[in-house]
Amino acid sequence: MAEPLTAPALYVAGAHTDVGKTQVACALLRAARGRGMACDAFKPVLSGFEPARWAESDAGRLLDALGRCEADLDAVSPLRFAAPLAPPMAARQQGARLELADILGRCRAWLETSSAALKLLEGAGGLMSPIAEDGTALDLPEQLALPSILVGGGYLGAVSHLLTALEVLRARGLPVLALVVSEDASPDAPAFAETLEMVRTFAGAVPVVAAVRAHEAWAEELLDLLRA
Numbered sequence: 001m002a003e004p005l006t007a008p009a010l011y012v013a014g015a016h017t018d019v020g021k022t023q024v025a026c027a028l029l030r031a032a033r034g035r036g037m038a039c040d041a042f043k044p045v046l047s048g049f050e051p052a053r054w055a056e057s058d059a060g061r062l063l064d065a066l067g068r069c070e071a072d073l074d075a076v077s078p079l080r081f082a083a084p085l086a087p088p089m090a091a092r093q094q095g096a097r098l099e100l101a102d103i104l105g106r107c108r109a110w111l112e113t114s115s116a117a118l119k120l121l122e123g124a125g126g127l128m129s130p131i132a133e134d135g136t137a138l139d140l141p142e143q144l145a146l147p148s149i150l151v152g153g154g155y156l157g158a159v160s161h162l163l164t165a166l167e168v169l170r171a172r173g174l175p176v177l178a179l180v181v182s183e184d185a186s187p188d189a190p191a192f193a194e195t196l197e198m199v200r201t202f203a204g205a206v207p208v209v210a211a212v213r214a215h216e217a218w219a220e221e222l223l224d225l226l227r228a
Contacts, residue, residue: 009111009119010177010226011141015152015165017125020182022058024151024211025120026065027219032118035223039066040116043077044103045124045131047091048084058122078106087124088133100135104143111144121146127165138168147175149222151211152199154184159198166203178225179203182211 014021022043029039041062054060054070059077063069068076079098081090091098107121121144123129123137131137141148148169152162162179169176181199183192192210200208209222 009121009144009146011144011146011148012120012122013137013141013148013150013165013169014123014126014129015150015162016158017129019126019151019153019158019161020180020211021122021151022061023182024149024180024219024222025122026061027211027216028149028222029062029065029118029120030216031219031223033065033067037117038115039118039120040110040114041066041076041120041122042107042110042114043122043124044106044110045079045081045087045098046077047081047087047089047124049077049080049082062122079103086130088130098132100132100139100143103132103135104140107140107144126161127168138172141169141174142172147177149178149180149226150176151180151182153182154189154192154195155186156188156190158184159195159202162199163202166206176206178222179206179208180211180222181208183213185213 012021012025025041029041032039043058046059049057059073062076063072081094083090083093088098123140124131125137127138128136150165152158166176181196196210207225209218211218
C-alpha cells in the first residue's frame with residue numbers, strides 16, 4: 001500500500017479564476033490512484049453549477065477522477081449555486097448567505113472524517129476571491145493550516161498574477177509546496193517555455209511544474225514532489 005503524504009491535506013489555490021485548479025487536482029488524483037493511494041477531494045463552494053450538466057462541473061470532474069458518481073455530489077461539493085459569479089454573489093441570487101465559519105466547519109468535518117492518503121481541498125476562484133460574505137479563498141489554507149499547491153495560467157499577465165499570489169501566501173507565512181503553470185490553449189498566449197522560465201526565475205526555491213495540455217505525465221512529477 002502506498003504511504004500517505006506527510007501533510008494532512010493539500011490546498012489547491014488559484015492565482016486567478018479559470019487557471020486550471022480542477023484540472024490539476026484531477027490529474028493529481030488520477031496519478032495517485034494509479035499508484036494505489038486512497039484519495040479524496042473537497043470543493044466546499046461551487047458557483048456556475050447546472051444540475052443537468054453536473055458531470056461537466058468542477059465537482060463532477062473531481063468525482064470522475066475519484067471514480068465516484070453523482071450520488072456523492074453533496075459529499076464533494078455541498079454548497080452549489082447556479083450563477084457563474086463569485087460564490088457570495090451567486091448565493092445571494094438564490095436567497096442564501098455564505099458565512100466563512102460555516103464553510104470552515106464543513107472543511108474541518110471533511111478533514112476529520114476522511115482517511116484518504118491524499119486529500120485535496122480546492123478553493124473557488126483566485127486566491128483573494130471572496131468565498132463568503134466575510135472571507136476570501138485565502139482564509140481556507142490560513143485558518144486550516146494547510147500547505148498549498150498554487151496554480152497559475154499561461155496567458156499574458158499570468159506571471160504577475162502567479163507571483164503576486166505567491167507573495168501573498170508567503171506574507172501570511174503559509175507554505176507553498178509547488179507552483180503549477182497551466183499551458184494556455186489560446187494562439188495569442190505567450191510562448192509557454194518562456195513563461196515557465198520567467199516563473200522559475202522569480203519563484204525562488206519553490207518547484208515549478210509545467211501542466212502541458214497534451215498529457216498528464218506532469219502529474220507524476222508533481223506527486224513525487226509532494227511526497228519528497
